[in-house]
Amino acid sequence: MKLLLVEDDASMQAALQRALGRRGMDITVCGDGAQALARWHAAAPDVVLLDLTLPGLDGLQVLEQARKGGLTTPVLILTARGTVGDRIIGLNTGADDYLAKPFDLDELEARLRALHRRRPAAGTAAPPHDVGSLRYDRDSGAIYHGNEVLELTPRELALLQALMAKPGHAVSKERLFELVFPGESDVQYEAVEVVVYRLRKKLGATGVKLVTLRGLGYLLKAQG
Template identity: 35%
Template sequence: MLQRGLILVVEDEPAIADVLRLNLAKAGFGVHLAADGEAGLAAVAALKPAAMILDVGLPGIDGIEVCRRLRAAADWTPVLFVTARDDETDRIIGLELGADDYITKPFSPREVVARVSSVLRRSQGLTDGPEPLQVGRVRLDAAQRRVFADATEVPLTATEFDLLAFLMRRPGRVIGRDQLLSEVWGYSSIAGARTVDVHIAQLRGKLGSASPIRTVRGVGYAVDQPGPAA
């Protein structure tokens, strides 16, 4: 079977790590296991994985700190958090740090594989068109997966990029949270709606005053072309 990319699994519970390894390998992924945060950081530097599954509750350096250090070093390896804690605050912190997705234990190994596949599709640029886009002061180069606000490049995670691209390809159209979850993340759930809100907030923060994203309260979001100057 053709290998679909190397997945780094940073998980301190051997039974869970082994289940993930077996299911990812069965789906065609290469897998490297690390049991703590230090080993995970070293593996990212040495192996340059396509994506990583990162347990939040690791011994020593926890998963939140691992992700924080990676993003601070401008390492945008896609991160999928896994945790035993069903705490919205933890989810929001992880997403705000630049995680691409978040799964709570107990989970279906098949669901994790599906989520990893979805994140990789985003990070590898499998979007719905290569042409560059311009909305107001924001320019998106789909072919190179780069975004510029007022000619200054803005670093985005794979998920942030595809969320912005999806909206920019549909200027003026209001897109609901459930549709965004289905089209960008590849799944839909009530609990996941908050995930969309956090990623939108992150995008706005990174784009600053150039952000063209509009909130339609109770419905979803839209990207609007600026009107003519007065």
């Protein structure tokens, strides 16, 4: 796993680099938000481990700019801010997971590896899939409406990728749950419906409809 570690505390940075490196991760370290964003654009890692309190751009600004720039890498926020409000802000900005300090190293590793499993294995790239005006480029993971990258949260993107990978076929709620919430046993299946609702609103202007098939799941259908 190629991990981008964005942490400005030197002692925490060194400890994580040493501990995760021993567990087989290839780690690039940044202590500055702007530098981290530049490195992320230059060579996309498999997972980003992102602290919120950073000099220059803070973690949320880094995450927001990355998502707007079409970077789809899974992100785990690691921070001393442990309130529910901070967690919601981070997840709504585009984070995939959240772990408050202090934390257990085994739990951190497990969460990082769960996020890594979302990404397609090397050598499995396939030609783009189109549904109406939407195009799914499986090499980059991005989904385009015309020539513009759709601005989606990571969970919305994971769900839409799953549907576009099987155009014209229904994907069950259980399968979508596995792809959108990997390894998250404390999340209910109904959480998929929340992601579907938000994604359906964003697809409103694209001419592509997200259809619910009772008892079967969901599929995408080009209108007209």
